[in-house]
Amino acid sequence: MRHLILGDIHGQYNALIRVLKKADYDPKVDILYCVGDLTDRGPDSAKVVEFCINHGVLSIRGNHDMWFLDYLRYGYAPMIWLSQGGYKTLISFQQEAISRDLVLTYYKKMPYYREISEGGLSIAIVHGGIEPGIPLKDQNPEILTWDRNFWLLEQDPQLPYDRYFLGHTPLFGSAEINRYHVINLDTGAGYYRKLTAMDMISLEKFEVNI
Numbered sequence: 001m002r003h004l005i006l007g008d009i010h011g012q013y014n015a016l017i018r019v020l021k022k023a024d025y026d027p028k029v030d031i032l033y034c035v036g037d038l039t040d041r042g043p044d045s046a047k048v049v050e051f052c053i054n055h056g057v058l059s060i061r062g063n064h065d066m067w068f069l070d071y072l073r074y075g076y077a078p079m080i081w082l083s084q085g086g087y088k089t090l091i092s093f094q095q096e097a098i099s100r101d102l103v104l105t106y107y108k109k110m111p112y113y114r115e116i117s118e119g120g121l122s123i124a125i126v127h128g129g130i131e132p133g134i135p136l137k138d139q140n141p142e143i144l145t146w147d148r149n150f151w152l153l154e155q156d157p158q159l160p161y162d163r164y165f166l167g168h169t170p171l172f173g174s175a176e177i178n179r180y181h182v183i184n185l186d187t188g189a190g191y192y193r194k195l196t197a198m199d200m201i202s203l204e205k206f207e208v209n210i
């Protein structure tokens with residue numbers, strides 16, 4: 001059994017299937033996580049969400065997931081979301097027959113962070129970043145979903161985890177790890193660069209070009 005975690009998928013269903021094949025993903029034994037941002041920018045957001053629901057992907061709520069949840073709940077579709085890939089998500093969901101209730105239930109349950117303990121390691125997962133020294137349960141959701149300073153300024157987390165996974169700040173190459181064991185998995189799938197999956201314990205990395 002492995003704990004595999006995906007970077008920002010952003011509607012890239014084809015790449016999702018290819019990266020999982022590359023990782024030799026076995027749905028019977030492997031557990032899938034994601035750092036969030038399942039939808040927007042890529043062409044197949046509805047297929048990505050359907051896959052995540054069917055495979056019990058344990059995602060984190062990213063800024064794009066917040067926009068989509070607002071849309072699902074209230075029909076709220078602000079220009080900032082539509083212009084950052086949300087429009088493609090609306091088209092994608094028009095083309096696929098997926099239960100809106102299932103999608104809403106899945107999205108409502110998506111947490112702002114996860115803490116897991118596996119392979120003798122304590123691991124934190126967030127989408128954007130954290131404010132150093134503040135316990136995850138007390139972090140501002142805006143920071144957890146939107147912050148880039150934690151990654152870009154290479155801040156010391158000052159929290160008792162062995163390892164951190166996040167996305168949100170797109171890279172131009174492969175996934176990167178900093179001196180505080182913070183791993184950024186957003187390899188720019190939304191910009192048609194790469195999609196990355198990683199074994200959270202061994203740090204074995206799998207990536208495909210979009």
Ligand SMILES: [Mn+2]
Nearest residue numbers: 008037168190
């Ligand atoms: Mn993103």
